[in-house]
Amino acid sequence: MITAMIRLVALGTFAAASLSPPALAAGGGGGGGGGGGGPGTDPFGSTYSDQRPQPTYPKRPGAKSTHKGKKPNNQSSIGDPAFAAGYRMAYDTIYERNDYAAAIAQLKSLGHDDHPNVANLIGYSYRKLGDYEQSQAWYERALKADPNHVLTWQYYGLWQLERGNREQALYHLGRIASICGTDCQEYRSLAAALDQPTGSALVY
Template identity: 80%
Template sequence: MVASMIRLVTLGAFAALLASSAYAAGGGGGGGGGGGGANPYDPYGSAYSTPSTVQPTYPRRPGTKASQKTKKPHNQSSIGDPAFAAGYRAAYDTIYERNDYAAAIEQLKALGHDDHPNVANLIGYSYRKLGDYKQSQVWYERALKADPNHVLTWQYYGLWQLEQGNREQALYHLSRIAAICGTDCEEYKSLAAALEKPTGTALVY
């Protein structure tokens, strides 16, 4: 049942992508539906991240060998300021090395960039790991307001939806991920795998 719903979500997302590609190929002056204007984190002329000499940090995934040095994630907003990047990296390590979510929230807020999607997403993640789902939702929404195509937020927020029992919403998040980076990206695979698990199963992220 869930697998067939995921397939339908994926087919729908690809159909929408094909339709938008066909429209773009036909030229025309830019008004009309879908997608909005240029994204401020967009080095490729579409909705991806801003170019930078500093690679954005990216949460590790169990069982994968790709590192943030060798694989740039889909649509993760870059962190160009060295001091900001160093502070963010310290908070990142506090989360993923020490699992000290309360301290990480303080570190992230101290950066003074609450509206940066990477920062807001990790604050939301930290609140979620502390069990504060209300605050977690506030920060996930803040991340998506800053960058509606921030694929990692769609994944983490989709897991939030699953933990709240909102499977239909999680499927919608899966469709957004498919539209942004396809079905081969790690964000899609992770959320799709979580959707296949029985309700109530403990989730890694």
């Protein structure tokens, strides 16, 4: 009887794993920002500061992915040192120099436009430049590549707020909750933005 139960549990675990969408390695591209390197975390993980998201760089070969509980991995990365270096440079161009146009060129030159981290940072940069149409296209591209890319849901939610689409922003908040819960930084950040009076300037 016990052996049969163990077999059923093992079979259920295998079936659940096989039905899950294939997850890429941890990392989360920025957002903007994107967002590793947060305090006390793997620098390629997904912890972010309140105002300035920390970069999520591609994982080094042999590095282990980090998971929050039993939730699926909510960021993505590429294990290529050249990509990591270029990504770091573009991230610094955005957050150290606020040169969004240059960052877009740097990110596109990486040759990984369909990677969610890259597409998300490009979308963020276009949003900061006020080009909401291009920004939306890149956020959609990031989510097409990884529907669980939590940082894109956060920053696309901020995009929705800036466009006056509060109901859509609430939908994005719900998607974030389903991916990483209500304690993750992405959820808290978008929830805080939603708590601000309509028309408030967002600093993200």
